[in-house]
Ligand SMILES: Nc1ncnc2c1ncn2[C@@H]1O[C@H](COP(=O)(O)OP(=O)(O)OP(=O)(O)O)[C@@H](O)[C@H]1O
Ligand SMILES: Nc1ncnc2c1ncn2[C@@H]1O[C@H](COP(=O)(O)OP(=O)(O)OP(=O)(O)O)[C@@H](O)[C@H]1O
């Protein structure tokens with residue numbers, strides 16, 4: 001067995017019930033100015049073995065949603081209404097009803113989160129080994145040798161030299177090394193689901209690639225169920241099976257990675273894709289989205305994107321659209337998604353060098 | 368005509384004795400008027416230090432910067448003042464580069480008055496409004512009395528550009544100018560900068576760690592790649608992106624995550640021999656990329672630093688081993 005294979009993971013997650021189901025989840029932050037409606041009714045199933053990317057601009061509620069799942073929101077935040085169900089084997093738990101002790105257990109053994117700005121997530125005065133053993137002990141695991149063996153195995157998996165890292169303090173490690181240590185630590189107690197908030201942001205390009213390769217391995221070889229949170233579309237393109245676009249606290253589109261990147265039906269998703277360059281392939285003209293995201297305390301009426309949307313019609317100002325089916329396993333919350341489809345027939349997203357063709361266009365042309 | 372900016376063996380060391388680091392090591396390149404040059408490379412490779420020396424904010428330890436053919440260290444005080452006005456720098460962080468206690472009006476009119484760019488005081492406001500429109504901050508009348516914190520990150524960066532324009536610059540060093548701006552509005556700022564090239568004859572040195580952005584902004588220009596303080600490769604953007612020769616450039620291009628699933632899955636994976644960037648305090652001998660380079664030739668690469676040599680397809684490559692070899696980064 002290759003050195004960086006994890007040989008302890010036996011569960012096959014590729015079938016079965018969704019490990020996480022979010023139903024109409026709302027999160028608000030109380031502030032002096034009023035309530036920040038950071039997440040406004042998110043309903044989504046995380047399928048076993050899949051990797052789901054949450055993309056969207058800064059402030060769209062991505063981190064808030066992740067933190068709500070592991071219940072690490074600040075005290076000013078309130079999750080209500082909403083239900084979060086977690087399933088593993090025959091067990092089914094209502095996450096929002098767990099006691100603090102059960103929650104601590106859940107966070108390490110069921111659903112682990114690697115935080116945005118992970119560099120600050122370490123205790124600066126503890127070595128990697130001390131942090132690891134403290135965590136293990138807190139979960140009733142006192143067998144020093146077993147914990148050490150596990151840590152060595154995990155560090156090797158993330159391609160770090162255990163000898164160099166185990167007794168190091170966080171400041172002695174580079175950003176990429178710290179990110180990998182955190183990833184290793186998050187796997188310590190064998191969680192089923194991993195939530196990674198901006199896992200590569202602020203890392204150098206070559207280090208980003210190392211992390212992406214590791215995460216691909218977790219996904220493809222270990223069948224981990226993962227949620228990636230990123231403002232960087234490239235992370236979704238590199239790692240996700242399905243992608244959810246968030247805008248102003250809602251999922252406005254959800255589909256397979258190919259659907260989202262080549263056949264988006266929500267104007268905001270389309271706008272994001274047309275705003276981001278690729279490095280390979282020829283030159284493509286890019287476009288930005290006018291305006292800026294709305295104030296989450298005083299939200300606009302109707303569709304929260306209408307002030308920036310070139311497809312907006314009167315109805316958009318009045319009524320907020322719900323997610324509706326726009327294709328197989330593909331939903332979008334837009335009154336005018338068919339106009340987006342038409343627009344893409346005229347100006348398809350011939351991305352990169354490969355000019356990936358939209359099969360629906362080929363079919364339409366054949367007809 | 369002389370290049371507008373030329374760097375000759377530009378070198379900067381920081382620190383003393385054993386702790387000395389060479390942040391920029393004998394960097395030489397020239398920028399012609401109207402040309403767009405992007406400086407790319409990973410964190411700490413010396414991009415900002417180079418940019419600051421070009422803008423005259425930092426004195427080189429060795430080597431020189433030439434402005435319109437004259438070494439800036441030899442300019443008399445009038446000529447030096449003209450150079451300092453002609454070469455402006457825009458920083459990454461619009462939050463810290465604008466004084467939070469001043470309104471946009473004060474931020475823009477102060478340099479206009481200080482440098483006598485308007486005939487009378489009363490003209491300053493009109494000029495400020497015009498500049499805000501140039502950077503697409505419209506309606507300018509609504510913006511001018513605001514404070515920086517009342518603007519979005521993208522709007523603040525536009526104010527920083529408008530302020531740079533008050534002194535009629537010929538050359539702008541844009542150091543990670545859109546890195547902190549949300550992706551959805553980045554392009555509009557780049558488009559605005561590109562328009563300044565046309566309308567105001569501004570030449571850009573665009574510093575970024577984002578190669579896709581460099582490709583987009585300098586598609587008709589050039590890219591210079593730095594690694595540990597040295598230029599390892601430069602050339603016309605289209606050549607450099609499609610036919611990179613230096614193993615470090617290739618490694619960077621192949622590592623960049625692509626915002627396109629097909630491209631992401633068709634990228635060639637280049638395995639490096641070592642993952643970590645060496646410390647500037649303990650640089651490897653010879654080619655400083657050699658401990659990581661997959662094409663390392665013992666006895667050659669670790670002995671002498673390879674010179675930057677021209678290649679027929681355009682630009683220069685500091686790798687005698689690979690400079691003639693084309694590889695495709697898509698598989
Ligand atoms: N503790 C808090 N108190 C009040 N408002 C908050 C708090 N934390 C976040 N917010 C607000 O909630 C909204 C969603 O924030 P969140 O961090 O979830 O966004 P995000 O999508 O993760 O953005 P980013 O890409 O910047 O990380 C933002 O408007 C943010 O300002
Ligand atoms: N004033 C200073 N004193 C000491 N060292 C410095 C100083 N400024 C920069 N350095 C060092 O010089 C090297 C180059 O830094 P520089 O800021 O130019 O890199 P950069 O390429 O702009 O990186 P980034 O992408 O992170 O902005 C780094 O190792 C940095 O720590």
Ligand code: SF4
Nearest residue numbers: 303306309316334335
């Ligand atoms: S509902 Fe209307 S405003 Fe909202 S995204 Fe669709 S077209 Fe645009």
Ligand code: SF4
Nearest residue numbers: 654657660668686688
């Ligand atoms: S000189 Fe040698 S070590 Fe350096 S990049 Fe070329 S082949 Fe690699």
Ligand SMILES: [Mg+2]
Nearest residue numbers: 062063064116
């Ligand atoms: Mg976030």
Ligand SMILES: [Mg+2]
Nearest residue numbers: 414415416542
């Ligand atoms: Mg810099």
